[in-house]
Amino acid sequence: MDNKLVREDPLTVGSVAKRCGVKVSTLHFYESKGLIKSTRNIGNQRRYNRQVLRRVSLIKAAQKMGITLSEIKEKLDTLNGKTAPNQEDWQRLSMHWKDSLNERIQSMQKLRDYLSGCIGCGCLSMDACPLYNENDKLATIGNGAVLIDNLAVK
Template sequence: MHRTDLLPIGELAARTGVAVSAIRFYEAKGLIASLRTAGGQRRFLRAETRRLSFILIAQQMGLSLDEIAAELVRLPSERTPNAADWRRISTGLRARIDAQIAALERTRDLLDGCIGCGCLSLKKCGLYNARDKAAQRGAGPRYLLGDRSGDIAEAR
């Protein structure tokens, strides 16, 4: 490994747009790793730029740090991830993204008529959620969470 293969923390921050304090935090959580110089300064492999980018994207998707760590374990630590490495990760995350999209589409489609209680509208509440049938499925806005009014009536 050449000295040019290693980045000081400030350069890693500049290249990724991630604050130095956040880089230290991610390192402390085990999401990225550094090497130490004889003087104790952090040096990062260039591959850590991709790992940091993945962390930022995964956080935007709503993954927890534990979930991100589980995905990062699947990436090589000794080299920059390649297309096959990323394909393994993306295949695993695709179902989660599809579920998030479906939930957002349900919310968008029902939002205009729903005040958040689980029925479709106040005017029709007696028809769609008479005697609070939706509550039998659990707390929260049941219809926005994916329950259908027919499912709830059948559960009765």
């Protein structure tokens, strides 16, 4: 059989899932979110262009970095209809995410460093709270764990 013909044959959902190391349901989910696209054959079964392998790999890599699917989709939508991102696309996308990741890392380091302290939840009920929230003073700052939220900006 001609190798070129084989490479252009569309892939089944099962073969894409196996090659990418994801579950079939993950591919269905990605497709429902507009991250990948498939066509349907005469039997109404999904078929994927081989370039989807690179796109799924990019999605997985970005997710491992903590990038949300909505952020990934936003950037993939800038590829002007390209099915598979190339190295230049990855460089551009990853540079955008680098600043966001650095901010997240700093925030997590601060959270780690202050984890054993008071989070400023405003509970008034903890006898051992290192920061007694007398007269609910923290309510003027905001709702929820306001000291944790403010760590990111300190």
